[in-house]
Amino acid sequence: MSPRRLSAVALACAVIPAGILTGCGGGGGKVDVGPAAAAPANAALYLDATVKPTGSAKTSADQALMTILHTSDPGGTIVSQIDKQKTATGKSVNYQTDIAPWLGQKAGLFLTSLGQSSSGAAVIETTNPGAALAFAQTANGTSGQPKTVDGVSVQTAQDGTTAYATVGDFLLVGNQAGVQAAIQADKGLSLGDQSDFKDAIGNLPSDRLGTFYTVPKSFIDALPPQSFDQQSKQQLENAAGDQLNEPAAGALTATANSVQFEATGGTNGVETPESAVIGGVPSQAWLALGIGNLGDTIRHAIDQLKNQIPNFDVAAQQIQQTTGASLDQLESALGDAAVYVQGTTQNTLSGALVVQVKDVALIGRLLSQLQGLLQLGAGGIKPLNLSGGGVGFQINDASVAARPVEIALQGDKLVIGYGDGSAQQSLAPSQTLGSSQPYSTAHDQISSLGADLFLNLQSIFALAESSGAKSDPQYRQAKPYLNALSYLITGSGTDNDKTEFKAIVGLNK
Numbered sequence: 437m438s439p440r441r442l443s444a445v446a447l448a449c450a451v452i453p454a455g456i457l458t459g460c461g462g463g464g465g466k467v468d469v470g471p472a473a474a475a476p477a478n479a480a481l482y483l484d485a486t487v488k489p490t491g492s493a494k495t496s497a498d499q500a501l502m503t504i505l506h507t508s509d510p511g512g513t514i515v516s517q518i519d520k521q522k523t524a525t526g527k528s529v530n531y532q533t534d535i536a537p538w539l540g541q542k543a544g545l546f547l548t549s550l551g552q553s554s555s556g557a558a559v560i561e562t563t564n565p566g567a568a569l570a571f572a573q574t575a576n577g578t579s580g581q582p583k584t585v586d587g588v589s590v591q592t593a594q595d596g597t598t599a600y601a602t603v604g605d606f607l608l609v610g611n612q613a614g615v616q617a618a619i620q621a622d623k624g625l626s627l628g629d630q631s632d633f634k635d636a637i638g639n640l641p642s643d644r645l646g647t648f649y650t651v652p653k654s655f656i657d658a659l660p661p662q663s664f665d666q667q668s669k670q671q672l673e674n675a676a677g678d679q680l681n682e683p684a685a686g687a688l689t690a691t692a693n694s695v696q697f698e699a700t701g702g703t704n705g706v707e708t709p710e711s712a713v714i715g716g717v718p719s720q721a722w723l724a725l726g727i728g729n730l731g732d733t734i735r736h737a738i739d740q741l742k743n744q745i746p747n748f749d750v751a752a753q754q755i756q757q758t759t760g761a762s763l764d765q766l767e768s769a770l771g772d773a774a775v776y777v778q779g780t781t782q783n784t785l786s787g788a789l790v791v792q793v794k795d796v797a798l799i800g801r802l803l804s805q806l807q808g809l810l811q812l813g814a815g816g817i818k819p820l821n822l823s824g825g826g827v828g829f830q831i832n833d834a835s836v837a838a839r840p841v842e843i844a845l846q847g848d849k850l851v852i853g854y855g856d857g858s859a860q861q862s863l864a865p866s867q868t869l870g871s872s873q874p875y876s877t878a879h880d881q882i883s884s885l886g887a888d889l890f891l892n893l894q895s896i897f898a899l900a901e902s903s904g905a906k907s908d909p910q911y912r913q914a915k916p917y918l919n920a921l922s923y924l925i926t927g928s929g930t931d932n933d934k935t936e937f938k939a940i941v942g943l944n945k
Contacts, residue, residue, distance in 0.1 A: 467638045469628030471544025471559035472649075474606045476621040477630055479556075480658030482649040484544035485688075487561075493643035499692035503943045504920045523575035525594065534574075538567040540605065546627070548617060551660035557610025557618045568607040572600040576609075588619045636685035639700070646688035648699065653680040667744065674740075686937075694881065695941045700934045708928045710886025713774040713790050713849075715870025715879070718861055721776035721787070722895035724869055726888055730791055731770035738763070759805070761798055769795035771848075776862075776869070779855075780898040786839070786855025788862040793848045803827060803845050820844055820859055828859055874942055878925040881940050885927030893921045893941075920944050 471484050489497060501510035518531045529535070540561025547556035562568040577594030584590070590601040592612070599615040601608050603622045608615045627633050627649075637647055656669065664672070673680060684701030711726030727733055742748045756762050761769075771792035779785035793799045807829045811817045820828035820842060828844025828851070831837070842859035844851045851862045869875045869890070879887055897905075897918055905911045922942035929936050 467634045469626075469634065469637070470542040470647075471561060471606065472546075472628035472633060473626050474559045474603060474608065474618045474622040475544065475546040475627040476548060476617045477625050477627050478654060479546040479548055479627050480550060480650065480654045481547045481556075482544065482627055482633075483546075483647065484542050485646045486542055486644065487539060488541045489643070489645060491643070493645060493689075496643070496690045496692065497645055500690040500695055500943060503692070503945060504917055506916060506920065525575065525577040527574055529575075534571055538562045538564040538571065538607075546614075546618070548614065548658065549660075550655075550658045551663070553660070555611055555613045555617075557608050557614035559618055560607040560609070562602070562605050562607050565602040565605060565607065569600070569602045572607060572609060576600060585616050585619050586623050590615055590619070632683050636683045640685060640687040641689055641698070644687035644689050648686035648688075648697075649683065651681060651683050652701070656680070693943055693945075695943070697939045699937045700931055702935045707930055708886070708888065710888075710927075711772040711774050713772045713792055714887055714890070715868060715875075716865070717774055717776040717788075717790060717869050718778060718865035719867040719869050719872035719875075720778040720895075721869050721890075722780075722892040722899070723775075723777040723787075724875075724887075724890045725775045726886075727773040727775075728886075729771060730773040731767040731794070734770070735764075735767045738767075759802055761802070765795070765798065769793060769798050778895075780895055781902040785899075786853070786858045786861075788842075788851050788853035788858050790862050791850040793845070793850050796845070796848055799850055800827065800845055803843065803850075806843070822846055822860060822863065824864060826863070830856075830859075874923045875925075878923045878940065878942055881942075882925050882927040882938060885929045885936065885938055887925055888928055889924070889926045891924040893918075893923055894944075 472482060475482050486493070498510065501514075502508060504510075505513050507513045515531045518529060518535075521529045523529060540563050542561045544559040545556065546559065547554055549555045560568070573591065576598055579592045579594050579596050582589040582591045585601075588601050588603050590599050590612075592599055597611060599608075599610060599612045601615055601619065603619050606618070606622065608618045610618070621627065632651075633649060636649060640647065653673075656664070656672070679702045682702045684699055686697055686699030689696050689698070709728045711728045714724050714726035717724050745751065752763050755766075759766065771794050773789060773791040775787065775789050777785065777787035779787075804827070807817065807819075810829075810831065816831060816833040816836075818830050818832070820830055822828060822844060824846055826844055826846030828842060828846075831841040831843075837854065839854060840856045840858075842851070842853040842855075842857075844853075844859035844863065846863050849863060851859045853859045853862055870879070874892065875890055878890060900911070920943055922944045924939065924941050926937070926939045928938070
């Protein structure tokens with residue numbers, strides 16, 4: 437494999453795992469703002485990584501990387517890969533001589549604008565600013581004479597767009613505007629000076645390996661204009677209100693068996709109880725998305741949007757005339773729900789929306805009406821013979837979907853399925869997801885919040901391979917590391933009136 441060429445900031449990011457495994461660092465009782473001391477106060481997004489953790493954080497990082505990299509010496513493995521790289525100027529890299537002597541305890545990144553023309557900079561703590569600057573010059577080259585910003589010499593790289601400098605004990609690498617913003621923040625008012633920032637990160641786990649921080653309003657404002665039309669942006673701001681101005685902060689931690697991301701934000705947390713249906717979908721599902729009380733979710737969405745829907749009241753009356761039920765009755769008839777997908781080849785893909793029904797008579801009547809209307813206007817409609825009783829029908833029409841669509845009601849469970857036999861399998865699976873591995877292991881780790889989303893990563897990789905991923909050289913190169921990833925599970929809820937979110941990636945030993 438030919439060596440890749442990397443900029444100084446890319447190399448610094450690449451060596452973070454090596455620093456975790458080969459370095460050591462100190463701690464402190466007060467909040468350490470780290471690279472945020474050179475991030476502008478209005479940064480749309482701030483991230484940092486602890487390059488040299490200690491104690492249990494270092495032990496856990498070691499164990500996680502041993503699993504992911506399939507080696508008893510992950511630090512040595514990472515360093516050997518770094519030593520195969522070349523800088524943007526074509527020079528060979530040696531971690532021990534070029535990077536280790538100056539790399540500090542933390543490396544950060546901030547963005548002030550997002551999108552293809554994003555602006556920001558990496559802020560890397562150094563123990564030897566002169567050596568760090570020399571490496572940046574070797575890695576990036578030079579173009580023209582340095583410029584002076586607030587007394588700091590800023591050099592432009594040979595690519596004409598990247599800039600680099602040192603200020604205090606930080607190496608800065610980014611675009612011109614980003615490096616200038618970092619210098620001004622270091623000498624003036626920085627993100628690290630903000631009480632909201634210090635309060636937010638002060639509540640994060642002390643053994644974290646990484647930090648995430650944003651203010652949603654600043655993040656949205658930093659997106660390119662084409663990301664939102666003005667009406668959609670206004671709707672979002674009206675719906676969220678003052679919550680958009682409340683910081684959101686998160687932490688990345690690791691154990692021998694998983695990598696976890698936890699985040700909190702806002703001041704008006706909303707309970708998100710786990711759907712009672714998610715654990716009852718078929719065990720082979722590689723995606724399961726739970727929706728607690730679907731009717732309330734739909735009602736809330738309609739309440740937020742109805743002022744923007746032309747002739748909403750007329751449309752609501754038409755729905756009532758057609759169905760014989762008001763919107764409120766329809767919403768109230770729907771309880772917990774789940775969406776699942778299974779199958780590891782294109783030919784075996786299937787899935788369904790499964791809904792717990794609160795008004796069986798109403799939903800049963802609507803299902804019969806729908807079947808009658810479809811039979812009048814289309815072919816390929818046939819009733820389903822369900823074991824365990826119930827009613828339902830199949831739509832087998834290529835103009836509607838590539839595979840049959842099945843709609844069924846049995847007891848208090850409504851199913852809208854994709855694929856031949858999907859309704860029966862959803863109503864009475866031979867084994868449920870809740871009783872299978874790796875879901876049960878994943879659920880135990882998120883149980884305090886309840887599962888919102890579950891992905892069986894190995895099944896997804898199998899689907900990708902059946903669709904041609906094996907022929908992709910980059911996929912083949914990543915495959916040994918992908919083998920270490922078992923599942924992703926997420927959960928949400930409230931913590932001291934703040935919205936809480938957790939995502940866990942399980943690791944295969």
